[in-house]
Amino acid sequence: MRNLDITTLRSFVAVAQSGGVTRASGFLNLTQSAVSMQIKRLEELLGLTLLDRSGRKIALTAAGEQLLAYARRMVTMNDEIFARLTDQDYEGELMLGVPHDIVYPVIPQVLQRFSVEYPRVKVQLLSSYTSNLKEQFRRGEIDVILTTESGLEEGGETLIDVPLRWIGAPGGSAWRQRPLRLAFCRFCLFRPGALGALDAAGLEWEMAVESDNDRTIEATVSADLAITAMLEGHAPPYLEHISTAGTDLPDLGTQRINLYGNSAKPEMVAQLQSMIRQGFGAF
Numbered sequence: 194m195r196n197l198d199i200t201t202l203r204s205f206v207a208v209a210q211s212g213g214v215t216r217a218s219g220f221l222n223l224t225q226s227a228v229s230m231q232i233k234r235l236e237e238l239l240g241l242t243l244l245d246r247s248g249r250k251i252a253l254t255a256a257g258e259q260l261l262a263y264a265r266r267m268v269t270m271n272d273e274i275f276a277r278l279t280d281q282d283y284e285g286e287l288m289l290g291v292p293h294d295i296v297y298p299v300i301p302q303v304l305q306r307f308s309v310e311y312p313r314v315k316v317q318l319l320s321s322y323t324s325n326l327k328e329q330f331r332r333g334e335i336d337v338i339l340t341t342e343s344g345l346e347e348g349g350e351t352l353i354d355v356p357l358r359w360i361g362a363p364g365g366s367a368w369r370q371r372p373l374r375l376a377f378c379r380f381c382l383f384r385p386g387a388l389g390a391l392d393a394a395g396l397e398w399e400m401a402v403e404s405d406n407d408r409t410i411e412a413t414v415s416a417d418l419a420i421t422a423m424l425e426g427h428a429p430p431y432l433e434h435i436s437t438a439g440t441d442l443p444d445l446g447t448q449r450i451n452l453y454g455n456s457a458k459p460e461m462v463a464q465l466q467s468m469i470r471q472g473f474g475a476f
Contacts, residue, residue, distance in 0.1 A: 195238060199271045202264040204231040205243065209261050210302065213251050219471045220302055276312040284313035287461055290326040290338040291318065293407045294427050295450060299472040306468055314461055322380045330453055337465055340451045341424065342382060349453040352473040356425040357383060357445035359435040365417035368435050368442060372397035376410045376419035379403055383448070387422045390443040424448060 207217035208228065218225045236243050243257035253261065291300055296318075304316055319326070323340040330338045345351055361368050373391065375398055377384040391398050401419040404410055414421050415431050422445055425434065437444055452469060454462045 197238070197267065198235075199268060201231040201235040203268050204228050205235055206261065206264050206268055208232060208244070208251065209253055209257070211298070219474050220306060222471055272309045276309075285458065285461060286315045286317065287337065287458065287465060288317050288319060288335045289465065290329065290335040291320055292323050292326065292339065292341050293320045294423055295339060295341060296320060297427065299469070303465075303468045303472045307465055311461070311464065316465070322378075323382050324380060327453075330455070333455065333457070336455045336458055336462055337469070338453050339469070340453065341448050342451060343386070343448060345449060345451055346453075349451045351449045351451050352470060353450050354447045355427075355450060357386070357422055357448050358425050358428075359420055359437065359442055359445065360414060360423045360428050360432050361420040361435045362415050362417035363431070363433045367414075367417045368420050368440065372399045374399055374401035374419040376400075376402040376404075376413045376421045378407060378410055379405055383422045383445075387445060390445055394441065394443040396441060396443070424450075
């Protein structure tokens with residue numbers, strides 16, 4: 194009788210959801226070689242190829258797509274059994290604040306993992322601007338926050354430095370217009386630096402859209418009516434990076450993704466911070 198191993202299924206689900214072994218290893222807190230070995234073991238047990246490794250990005254084969262639905266159910270059932278039948282050390286509620294533009298792709302997987310390991314701890318996700326999140330954090334209203342900023346304040350740690358890129362519609366031409374048409378939220382922290390870079394480069398610009406809503410900015414840019422600035426790797430799929438090579442657009446440098454945690458709930462906060470750290474470490 195052959196039995197599927199939950200550990201290998203968990204690794205397979207993590208690779209499928211994150212799109213690669215590197216990110217999956219960060220979420221699972223395992224080495225890349227360990228995750229690769231588990232996937233290989235699963236493929237050998239089933240006698241099937243589950244991952245298509247021929248392209249630049251790992252994709253699921255037809256057999257892998259079929260297995261994924263079963264694997265998710267088995268992993269979920271396994272975790273539910275342990276959550277229901279074993280004592281849980283921690284319970285309570287945490288407030289996590291994250292800027293809108295860096296919620297994906299890391300935070301949903303962190304929330305999923307935390308929910309599995311600490312089912313009695315409720316995590317409330319608040320998405321807002323860095324300036325708002327830092328003010329609420331100072332008042333003790335949020336337990337853990339992520340920020341996007343050029344510096345670092347006392348008590349925080351920098352998880353990663355990410356290039357700031359010009360963003361436009363796929364195949365768009367708005368970046369060629371002069372004056373350059375821009376779309377930014379009023380409280381976007383990237384805005385002053387982007388405008389300063391344009392002024393330093395001697396490029397004329399005009400604010401085509403100014404809004405309090407990120408979706409409004411994204412809709413305007415996707416319609417090729419303006420361009421904006423976002424962190425590399427965090428633009429939605431209906432927008433794309435504009436290369437500065439061969440253009441007069443200035444380089445925007447980098448921004449830090451910082452992590453701050455409140456010591457009022459030390460154990461739970463430390464666990465959530467650890468998972469966020471691992472998630473961005475694999476990004």
